[in-house]
Amino acid sequence: MRIVSLLVIILLFPLLLGFTDAQPNNSGSRTITTTITIRIHMLKAIDYVDVLDVEDLYYGLWIDDVLYNTPTVVWNTNPSIVDDTFTYVTSNESITISIALWEYDATSDVDECDISSQPGGGQDDNYDTVCHRSAYFEAHYNVRDNTLIGDRVDIEGHYYVTSGDFDGSTWIDENDGAVWFNITDDFGNIPPTPRLTSNYKSPRPFVSITFDGSTSIDIDGKVMKYFFDFGDGTTTNWTGNPKYQHRYPKVGDYFVTLKVMDDEELVSDEVANITIMVREPPQGGSELQITESGGLCIVLLLGAVGVIAIIMYLIYRVVRKPKKTRKNSEVVGTLTSEAKETSARFCPECGAEVKKGKFCTNCGTKISEE
DSSP states (O other): OHHHHHHHHHHHHHHHTTOOOBOOBOOOOOOOOEEEEEEEEEEEEOSOSOTTSOOOEEEEEEETTEEOSOOOOBTTOSSEEEEEEEEEEESSSEEEEEEEEEEEOTTSOEEEEBOOSSSSOOBSSOTTOOOOTTTSEEEEEETTTTEEEESOOEEETTEEEEEGGGGOOOOTTSOBEEEEEEEEEOOOOOOOBOOOEESOSSOOTTOOEEEEOTTOBOTTSOEEEEEEEOSSSOBOOSBSOSEEEEOOOSOEEEEEEEEEEETTOOBOSSOEEEEEEEOOOOTTSOOOOOOHHHHHHHHHHHHHHHHHHHHHHHHHHHHOOOOOOOOTTTOEEEOOHHHHHSSOEEOTTTOOEEOSSSBOTTTOOEEEOO
């Protein structure tokens, strides 16, 4: 148990000396939000859904399964220009967009128009306005690359066009329709995020300190340049080197900052920083300076010494043979009758010949003359 306690103390020795890095004040991870704008431009009935009257059209827009408009009937026009605009804020890179188109006919029946490239068609007399997958448009919009993946769309000018004709149908009574819409967002280029560390927290004057910004990140690109401000009036200007060494000749507190630039020359809107406290060593002694690599070497060295000590101790316990000692007074031998009959005397304990004296010179047994 004492050996284990000693080993623990050895391994914790560098921590007891105050081995530590400077703690940076780095920016935390951010939640990137994007505002998406969807504009429904025009509605159109392709087939004659209602032969008794001009089509009265209205639509439904869903974003991530949430209805985003209150459908309003556009009376007696075909096509119908609506130009409705909707905004949606999200922290995701992709959203799901669904659009449905209905026609309100002269007999007050609600017919769902087919505006999808899915096989099938629209629905007549759909009183409950339930959307059918064969009729409504659905696609996933990605804000990073502005792609729209799902049902087929054509592009006309600034608008996407989805149509029931895209399923290859030719029947005039399939309730085919079309919708013109566009999608924009403010995703753009996201600024990089700086990260800054150093290998000293409280160095002595003139000690070389390494500042490291190599862990800085850019979630939509790559960090290309670094700008270090060492807090004493000196900077690096923009450089491609993520690590720099710097010395402070005077005692004091220095506020060090780092900005970074990405591959599209966008500069971080946040700044990483560290405070370096330069101090003189105590009078009459010297301040121990332990870097991260130096402290690790000490831990490994002392740990190896501890392991070797334990192994040697175990080997010693295994190979050591206890030495048996016997006090002269513990064993008293008596000469055998055969020994008495001859002039020679033999030890009854070990059998050695006892030529003279009261003790066996071989094992120390006391010899009785009885």
